Amino acid sequence: MSSNRDIDALIDMMAKLPGLGPRSARRAVLHLIRKRALLMAPLADMMQTVAANARECLNCGNIGTGDICDICASSARGNGILCVVEDVADLWAMERSGVFKGRYHVLGGTLSALDSIGPDELRIPRLLDRVQTESVTEVILALNATVDGQTTAHYIADQLEGRVALSSLAQGVPIGGELDYLDDGTITAALNARKPMA
C-alpha cells in the first residue's frame, strides 16, 4: 500500500514477475520512481516496443521482433548445422556461450505422455520439413538431460535417422565441478565417456 492507486497497481504487476515478490516489487518500483527520467521512462518505452513487436520466428520458434528472427535472417548462420533446443531460454544460454555458429530450432517443450504432448504439439513436423528443405548436414540435439528431454531426443533421432548426421551434447563433469558434489548419474556418464589423454 503506497497510498496511491497507480503506484499500487504498478507494484502488483511487478510482483507477478518470477523472482519478485511483494517486498522486492516495492523496492523495485521505489527505485524506478527515484530514477524515473533515467531508467523508468526508457524501460517503459522499451517494454512497450517489445510488447508490441515480440513474436515467435515462423521458421525456428525463437523470439524476435519480426516474422523471421535475426539468427534465421543472417546468412552467416546458414552453415547447415541445426541445433535443436527445448525452449527459448535454452537458445539464449547457447548464444551466451558464443561458440555455436549455426541456426536453431526451438521445439517449445518436450514430449510428455502424462501431459498428452505429442510431436504435433511441438515444433517437430516443422523440424523434419527444415531438414528436408534447408541444406542441413548435421542436427545437434541440445535437449535437457532429463527423462522427458532424452525421450524427445530419441524420438527425433528415430525420425531423422539416415537422413542427416545426428549428435548430442557431451555429458560429463561440468567445468569447475568437484567430484564430491556430483550426483552418481553424472559420474557414471563421465566414466563411461572417458577419453584417452592426448
Added chain:
Amino acid sequence: MSSNRDIDALIDMMAKLPGLGPRSARRAVLHLIRKRALLMAPLADMMQTVAANARECLNCGNIGTGDICDICASSARGNGILCVVEDVADLWAMERSGVFKGRYHVLGGTLSALDSIGPDELRIPRLLDRVQTESVTEVILALNATVDGQTTAHYIADQLEGRVALSSLAQGVPIGGELDYLDDGTITAALNARKPMA
C-alpha cells in the same frame, strides 16, 4: 544475449533493478514476452503513466501522482497527528500496518555529519512550518532505530519541545520474536521499558 537488440536492451534495463541480476532479468523478460498481452502491455502502460506523473508531495514529501499526495489531500487524515519518517519506504510500511490514521512527514534521510547532511538538506524546516500552520497536536517520531535515525529524532525533538506533544515508537521484543535470537540492545531496551501485567 537473446539474439535481438530490443530484447537485449530490455534485459539490460531490467537487470538494473534492485534484487534482479542478469539471470533473473532474463527470466522476467521471457515471462513478460510470453504474457505480453495480459501482463507486459499493461505493465508498460502503467509504468509510463507513473513515470510521467510521479512526483514528491509538496506538503509532506510522499510520492504521489499529483502536487499534493492522496494522504495530504484526504480531510479524514487531518486529525492533528503527524508521523515523521525517514523515507517513502518507511511511510509505505506504516501504511501497510493500517493502524495510523493521521498524516506523514517524510524527511528524505537522516542528519549525518559524515555525509554533511544538515537540517536544511532534509525536510526539517518544512516540518517546523507545518507544526506551526496546520493544527498539529502530536508529532510521532517514527525514525529507524539506528544511530543516525536517533540523532535526527533528538534534533527534531529539541526544535519542537514545548510546542507540541512528542512521542516515538516503542522499542522492545518484536511480535513472534524469540529472545534467544535477539541482540543485547533490544533485550536491554525491552527490559528497561517493561510493563506491569494488567
